[in-house]
Amino acid sequence: MVAVSAAFLLGVPGIVLAVPGFAEVQQSFRSSEASMVDRHGELIQQLRLNPNERRLSWIALEDISPALRNALIASEDRRFYQHSGVDWNAVAASAWGNLWNTRTRGASTITMQLAGLIYDDLRRKSSARSMTQKVSQVFIAQSLERNWRKDQILEAYLNLVSFRGELVGVHALSRVLFGKHPSGLNQSEAAIAVALIRAPNARPAKVSERACAILKEQQAPQECNGLQGRTELVLARATAKGEVSGAATAPQLAPHLGRKLLKDAGKTIRSTLDAATQRFASDALRQQLSALVERNIEDGAVVVIDNASGDVLAWVGSSGSLSGAAQVDGVQALRQAGSTLKPFLYELAIEKKWLTAASLLDDSPVNLATSAGLYIPQNYDKQFKGLVSMRTALGSSLNIPAVRTLVTVTPERFFRRLQSLGFNLRESGDYYGYSLALGSADVSLLSLTNAYRALANQGRYSSVRTAMSDPRAVYQQAMDGSASFIVGDILSDRSARARTFGLENALSTRIWTAVKTGTSKDMRDNWCVGFSSRYTVGVWVGNASGAPMWDVSGVTGAAPVWQEVMQYLHRQSGSQEPARPASVIAQPVQFENQLEAARTEYFLPGTQQSLLRVAKSNGIAPAISYPTPGMLVAIDPDIPPAHQRLRFSAQGLKQGSWVLDGKPLVRTAGKSTGDLGYDWMPWPGRHKLVLQDVNGVVLDQLQFEVRGALVRPPEGKAVKVKGAAAK
Incomplete structure (x- = not known):
């Protein structure tokens, strides 16, 4: 000893x-x-x-x-x-x-x-x-x-x-x-x-x-x-090595969190869980999965977080005896997020004032060129709605408008925002590409639910607490409070999601709530995450083995559990709609050709509109699409200089100009294809690239770096010592 x-x-x-x-x-x-x-x-x-x-x-x-x-x-x-x-x-x-x-x-x-x-x-x-x-x-x-x-x-x-x-x-x-x-x-x-x-x-x-x-x-x-x-x-x-008297019948309500907190403890730990909430959430999950057994579902998880304190009130890691992998903790397991990341994408677009909740987005087929080939996103129902407002696009979880928005925001910017919300994604934004808008990244139910809690707290993020001895929440402003309020309002709008889900469904509660569903590729993961004025609840259902479910959507899979838990939490108290921040402007709006019904919409200062007209452009804000912010370009000695051009490209703009390191780039024959694309010979060093419109107004800018060495002859023509390849 x-x-x-x-x-x-x-x-x-x-x-x-x-x-x-x-x-x-x-x-x-x-x-x-x-x-x-x-x-x-x-x-x-x-x-x-x-x-x-x-x-x-x-x-x-x-x-x-x-x-x-x-x-x-x-x-x-x-x-x-x-x-x-x-x-x-x-x-x-x-x-x-x-x-x-x-x-x-x-x-x-x-x-x-x-x-x-x-x-x-x-x-x-x-x-x-x-x-x-x-x-x-x-x-x-x-x-x-x-x-x-x-x-x-x-x-x-x-x-x-x-x-x-x-x-x-x-x-x-x-x-x-x-x-x-x-x-x-x-x-x-x-x-x-x-x-x-x-x-x-x-x-x-x-x-x-x-x-x-x-x-x-x-x-x-x-x-x-x-x-x-x-x-x-x-x-x-x-x-017989019998159990301690009473241990066999002792409650085993939270085995997954128990293993996390009690490992090497050798003592009694006071958790933040509420036994009644834990018990109800576990029962609600098991009842729902029992009803869906013929749909090839056996696993699920539920987490409940107090908005103000960050205390985890329920941590249901699995369906217990219904599961063939009951030891796997579904609260911490990494799964594809599906459409549950869309609110954070739209919040960033509103925050940057690139879009408003009333902005018209084009829900029509789109082909995007990527390094792996053409990316052709589809909607869940394989149909297209045409021009829709951002409110409808988010509420009805339309995929094409989300991808078009990510083209504006860029995968790298969106990736950095997700990291600031505690997702700890394993790869970079460029790795996921435009599919990041549709939740191609693997996330845990705990990090996803806590990120939604940041929306509930108008952009203020903190880590969660699972033991009463843990330090209390320390907040940081991860998202704009006003933009978070607008996104929360959209997620609470039954009319906004009616195009896809109808007015009456498992997302509708008798109290004020904001909620979003998600389904990953091949129906392998099914999510429902949302918040009230006091609590944030996240539910995942699927199979720990990764086997696909059969004909199960967010509304029919995870949402019924979410609704039951949320109603239970507010069985004795209501949920008040959050007060509108002073910086959010309420403005009546109308849509040209009555694309959508007239309504009062929320705007950030300087973005309000009373009439939304059908734009002739593709609805994508002007931005630099290549290179990406912070990109590193290495010079390859085995490639001839003429074949190592770095092509600058832009989106949402047909006329404009480039400025590199403070100097305008002049187009010459053979270096342009008639659009804003520009083929530039890489030169070692750190560079600042600026995109301007025809009036010289800066639309976007970024920095990137080229590494390697070139020898410049007296006549000014570059001779290759080492060449260039993008990383």
Whole structure:
């Protein structure tokens, strides 16, 4: 138990006195059982940490049955309260007995045995202790007696001594063998317990014989009646390695969070969970999955977060017995996000004032050139709605408008925003490309739900808290508060999602809520995440194996669970619509050709409009599409310079000009294809590229870097030493 070598303590004069204190030994004690309670103190999870030993919590001496204390002293150390660590009378008797081959009680005192329990190298293994160990044991026992009280020695001994099999300490012994607290052990039970100390692995008959001898020494021979049968019964429980009394029926409400918090804890952890909410969320998930069993769904997860504090109130990692992989934690597992990332994309576009909630977007077929070929996104229903407002595009979860918006925002900008919201994506924005708008990145339910919580808090982000001992939330402004409010308003708008989901569906609640669904490719993942004024709830359903579901959408899969949990959370209180920030302007709008019904729309200052006209352009804001911000270009020595041109390209603009490092780029024959594309010969260094309209107004700008070396001849023509290839 203590790492210091007893032999070393003996070998260095004076150091033997530096034995650990009682408090140090008590604090270093680790139970093999860890418990997790909810925020109110209700037990919700127990976990076995040490598979080799069964230790329960430390028990104070006053909470241990006097019968056990008396039996221990009578059997192991009659002069315990008289000697100073070594019973020299017993030592002499033992030596005399060894000389004449007669049996004696033995000379090892409780204090000497405690020394062997504290120091691992003094423990008796398969063979007897060496002379050096015995001498060390004597000196340590005397030091313990000088520095510890007798009651502390007795208490530590009863908590550290092994009894039988995996049972260590009186608490585990009492719970497993007798099904009671150590304070309730009677005289015969105490005799059996003490008999096990001297011979932990003896046969029941031998244990019963020794226990009866102890009872007779205590003048209680009547307790020997039927003792052998009782001994066989209790020892059978130890052989079967039975659970601690009550553990089999103890609540196991949060096994996944329990493993996360209780690992190596060896104590009771007070979590932020609410037992009632945890229980309801688990039941709601299981009921929904049971109803969808014919749709090839067996797994799911639910998380509930308090908006203000960041406390996790429910952490349901799986469907339990319905799952073939119940140990997989669906709250932390990474899955494709589907359409659940769209609110953050549109928030960024509104924040940058590239779009408004009323902006008209083109929901029609589009082909986008990428390094991997053409990217041709489709809507969920394979249909196109034509021109729609951004409010309708987000509310009805249309894919094409989202991809067109990402072309404006750029994958790299969107990637950086997602990182600031705690997603910790593994790849870069350019790796995901335009598919990032449709949730091609893998995210966890916990990070996704917490990001929606940032929308609920008008752009303020903080990490979550799962234990009451964790630090309280520290907020940072990750998104614009006004833009977040507008996105939240769209997600709460039943009319906005009617084009796809209708007015009545599982997303509709009797209280104010904002919600979004998502389905990944081939229906492998199904999400529903949303928030009220007080809570954010996230639900995932699918299969831990990655197998696709059969004909399941966000509204029919995860949404019913989300709705039930949200309604439960507000069973006694309402959810108030958030107050409109002072910087958000409410403006009546109309749409040309009555594309959509007239309404009052929300705008950021300077972006408000009263009439939305059908634009002739593709609805994509002018921006640099290549190179991307911060891109690194390396020069390749094996490619001729003429073939290493870096092509500047723009979107949403047919007329304009380029400015590189403060100097306009002049188009020449052979370097243009009639649009704004420009083929530039890479030159080492850091460069700033600016896109302007015909009036010289800056529309977009970025920086990139070229690495390598070129030699420029006197006539000014570049001669290749090393060439260029984009990375």
